Amino acid sequence: TQRRYDTLAAARNWSPQANGEFKQMHIKEVFGEFTLTLDDLRERLPKIVWQELKMTIEEGQQLNLSVADAVALAMKEWATEMGATHFTHWFQPLTGATAEKHDSFITPNQGGGAVSEFSGKDLIQGEPDASSFPSGGLRATFEARGYTAWDPTSPVFLIENQNGKYLCIPTAFASWTGEALDHKTPLLRSVETLDEQTKRALALFGVKSKRVTSTVGCEQEYFLIDQEFFYRRPDLMTSGRTLVGAKPPRGQELDDHYFGSIPDRVLSYMLEAERELYRLGIPVKTRHNEVAPGQFEVAPIFENCNIAADHQQLMMIVLKKIAKKYGFECLLHEKPFDGLNGSGKHLNWSLSTTEGMNLLEPGESPHENMQFLFFFSAVLSAVYKHQDLLRIAIASASNDHRLGANEAPPAIISAYIGEQLEDIIKQLLNGGLKKSMKSGLMGLGSPVLPTIPKHAGDRNRTSPFAFTGNKFEFRAVGSSQSVSFPIVVLNTAVAESIDTMCTSLEKKMEKQDLESSLKEVLVETMSEARDIIFNGDGYSDDWQEEAEKRGLLNLKSTADALPLLTDEKNINLFEKYNVMSSREVHSRLEIWAEQYVTNLNIEVDTTEAIAKTMVYPAAIRYINELTAAVKETSELGLDNYGSKEMLETVNGALNDLGKALVDLKKTQDELESEDLMDLCKEYRAKIIPAMGKIRDSVDFLERYTADDHWPLPIYREMLFVK
Numbered sequence: 188t189q190r191r192y193d194t195l196a197a198a199r200n201w202s203p204q205a206n207g208e209f210k211q212m213h214i215k216e217v218f219g220e221f222t223l224t225l226d227d228l229r230e231r232l233p234k235i236v237w238q239e240l241k242m243t244i245e246e247g248q249q250l251n252l253s254v255a256d257a258v259a260l261a262m263k264e265w266a267t268e269m270g271a272t273h274f275t276h277w278f279q280p281l282t283g284a285t286a287e288k289h290d291s292f293i294t295p296n297q298g299g300g301a302v303s304e305f306s307g308k309d310l311i312q313g314e315p316d317a318s319s320f321p322s323g324g325l326r327a328t329f330e331a332r333g334y335t336a337w338d339p340t341s342p343v344f345l346i347e348n349q350n351g352k353y354l355c356i357p358t359a360f361a362s363w364t365g366e367a368l369d370h371k372t373p374l375l376r377s378v379e380t381l382d383e384q385t386k387r388a389l390a391l392f393g394v395k396s397k398r399v400t401s402t403v404g405c406e407q408e409y410f411l412i413d414q415e416f417f418y419r420r421p422d423l424m425t426s427g428r429t430l431v432g433a434k435p436p437r438g439q440e441l442d443d444h445y446f447g448s449i450p451d452r453v454l455s456y457m458l459e460a461e462r463e464l465y466r467l468g469i470p471v472k473t474r475h476n477e478v479a480p481g482q483f484e485v486a487p488i489f490e491n492c493n494i495a496a497d498h499q500q501l502m503m504i505v506l507k508k509i510a511k512k513y514g515f516e517c518l519l520h521e522k523p524f525d526g527l528n529g530s531g532k533h534l535n536w537s538l539s540t541t542e543g544m545n546l547l548e549p550g551e552s553p554h555e556n557m558q559f560l561f562f563f564s565a566v567l568s569a570v571y572k573h574q575d576l577l578r579i580a581i582a583s584a585s586n587d588h589r590l591g592a593n594e595a596p597p598a599i600i601s602a603y604i605g606e607q608l609e610d611i612i613k614q615l616l617n618g619g620l621k622k623s624m625k626s627g628l629m630g631l632g633s634p635v636l637p638t639i640p641k642h643a644g645d646r647n648r649t650s651p652f653a654f655t656g657n658k659f660e661f662r663a664v665g666s667s668q669s670v671s672f673p674i675v676v677l678n679t680a681v682a683e684s685i686d687t688m689c690t691s692l693e694k695k696m697e698k699q700d701l702e703s704s705l706k707e708v709l710v711e712t713m714s715e716a717r718d719i720i721f722n723g724d725g726y727s728d729d730w731q732e733e734a735e736k737r738g739l740l741n742l743k744s745t746a747d748a749l750p751l752l753t754d755e756k757n758i759n760l761f762e763k764y765n766v767m768s769s770r771e772v773h774s775r776l777e778i779w780a781e782q783y784v785t786n787l788n789i790e791v792d793t794t795e796a797i798a799k800t801m802v803y804p805a806a807i808r809y810i811n812e813l814t815a816a817v818k819e820t821s822e823l824g825l826d827n828y829g830s831k832e833m834l835e836t837v838n839g840a841l842n843d844l845g846k847a848l849v850d851l852k853k854t855q856d857e858l859e860s861e862d863l864m865d866l867c868k869e870y871r872a873k874i875i876p877a878m879g880k881i882r883d884s885v886d887f888l889e890r891y892t893a894d895d896h897w898p899l900p901i902y903r904e905m906l907f908v909k
């Protein structure tokens with residue numbers, strides 16, 4: 188028999204000494220070391236050039252080539268001083284990951300020397316071959332080129348490994364017809380429309396701002412397991428999650444991990460990962476153990492949404508990269524281990540002026556509170572009107588395992604706002620604010636009504652979308668996904684609400700003052716949107732019923748949610764605010780549906796391979812041993828209590844497995860949908876349960892097969908060796 192995996196070896200593999208000289212860090216010294224911020228750039232640029240660049244960044248003015256040349260030169264100088272040899276346009280195709288194509292800064296010339304090449308043109312535009320990225324029909328086959336265009340609002344940065352560095356230039360990625368093939372382009376467009384509408388609203392409140400943007404801070408959850416285990420699990424390697432595996436004997440409820448101190452090896456890893464993130468200018472703030480054994484979380488201080496989205500991608504890259512140095516594999520999948528808490532990525536979202544005013548921060552004065560209630564209601568209305576889009580924005584085969592699994596918010600989108608705010612909304616709708624109106628400015632902040640709580644301490648972990656004092660927290664977002672599209676949906680939907688509310692407010696203000704007009708607008712808005720508010724237990728069955736009564740959507744799986752993306756309402760929304768064209772929306776539907784099917788196909792193939800080539804042979808070997816034992820003991824006339832029953836049990840489970848494998852094949856052969864959306868539904872309805880049957884048999888066999896025959900690292904080993 189083969190040598191059973193030795194868990195002790197994994198535990199001993201890592202020693203703190205093995206990791207070089209890095210012993211401590213001074214955040215001040217390392218922060219931003221690998222990034223060229225706008226401030227750094229200003230110092231390196233002639234004044235006129237800087238001013239022109241600033242106009243581009245702040246007012247979207249077209250960049251002229253001589254400015255670009257000067258900026259490119261400054262960037263190249265900085266990068267080469269830092270030891271970089273190459274540059275790349277860094278972009279975010281619709282795979283959800285990031286992509287790079289490297290070019291060297293130098294070209295050897297005929298004289299045996301080399302010339303440096305990185306001009307303004309190289310900076311502002313690149314032409315990667317787009318054919319290897321999903322386009323959802325946006326790219327004609329005869330035109331494989333795609334274009335990347337520099338996003339001057341996100342700082343360039345360096346990526347380093349032990350042998351060198353290269354300069355990354357954040358870019359948008361489009362087809363030759365100018366259609367967005369990436370996540371950044373719609374995000375930047377949504378930032379524009381949100382800025383426009385919000386400033387229009389602020390003007391009504393007498394607030395001037397240069398620019399308004401949404402702010403985003405993402406709490407990233409992840410698992411760490413020893414690499415020894417990772418590479419022995421084909422399922423983790425191909426699909427990022429365990430497709431088979433029996434639950435560990437010790438439930439996570441019993442684990443002291445959540446409140447315990449961080450294991451030393453993990454802490455060393457975190458410190459190095461954080462150092463890398465600091466170097467990139469990513470303001471990491473918190474780290475802690477998470478609920479499940481082997482699960483952790485890291486969160487940065489919030490930034491403007493475009494930079495936050497770039498930084499979030501970088502964070503995932505760095506977490507994975509540094510893990511390997513410590514003999515770990517960082518698992519970002521939403522549900523790596525069945526029966527254990529999954530991983531999410533809370534997306535904290537608010538609106539802020541560049542002058543630093545948080546528009547979702549309840550204020551001290553009644554006037555501030557009016558403004559707060561306006562934006563607060565705008566968000567609730569956006570969530571109510573576009574529940575489907577928010578659900579779609581978090582839909583993936585992997586996140587489906589998590590949503591509604593009593594560990595993550597349900598698939599029903601609702602908003603938690605806390606008792607006090609709910610009370611204020613109720614009073615508003617019942618006309619209760621009327622009386623206090625007379626005593627001035629709606630009485631908010633006056634003794635008639637409770638002051639709006641600042642940073643309400645209440646927590647309701649069961650809500651997919653919660654107001655947490657001065658921001659909303661979109662909790663249903665998956666741990667492995669790009670946060671860009673969820674941000675696009677929020678930005679655009681809220682811009683629409685603000686637009687609608689402003690139009691109404693402006694009209695009313697022709698006849699009456701702001702206070703009276705606003706009150707009417709709030710009542711209009713909230714009487715339509717009030718059903719989205721739910722402060723109760725989102726995990727309960729009662730909520731499923733209650734939500735249905737309220738007519739809220741309950742899109743249980745990706746297959747149910749995705750088709751709604753191209754509903755007229757949604758196309759209209761994206762088109763009206765110039766965030767995406769109808770073609771761009773359709774392309775995303777196609778890409779995400781394809782991804783759903785592709786991911787499930789990978790899981791099917793891997794499940795089959797593990798069952799046939801690893802589990803089946805192991806069980807057969809064990810059956811042979813049992814058979815021999817039963818035969819020999821009875822020939823010798825010896826007792827063999829239980830051996831025959833054991834043989835029958837294992838043999839029975841193996842038969843079940845054989846049948847489940849045949850059934851899966853049959854199910855695959857019988858898939859009949861031509862239409863991609865129907866195919867997704869068929870996968871959901873037939874393929875997933877067929878895979879589940881195989882898993883049941885395999886997990887049963889894991890409990891009975893001799894441990895030294897079992898070919899896969901088991902949950903106990905993967906989760907508790909740190």
Ligand code: ADP
Nearest residue numbers: 402403404405486487488489535536537655658
């Ligand atoms: P909580 O205790 O509510 O989780 P934290 O202060 O720990 O609050 O913040 C959690 C995350 O929310 C962090 O990533 C933080 O940067 C982010 N966050 C805080 N304020 C805002 C804001 N105004 N806009 C966007 N994100 C924010």
Ligand code: MG
Nearest residue numbers: 406533655660
């Ligand atoms: Mg939080």
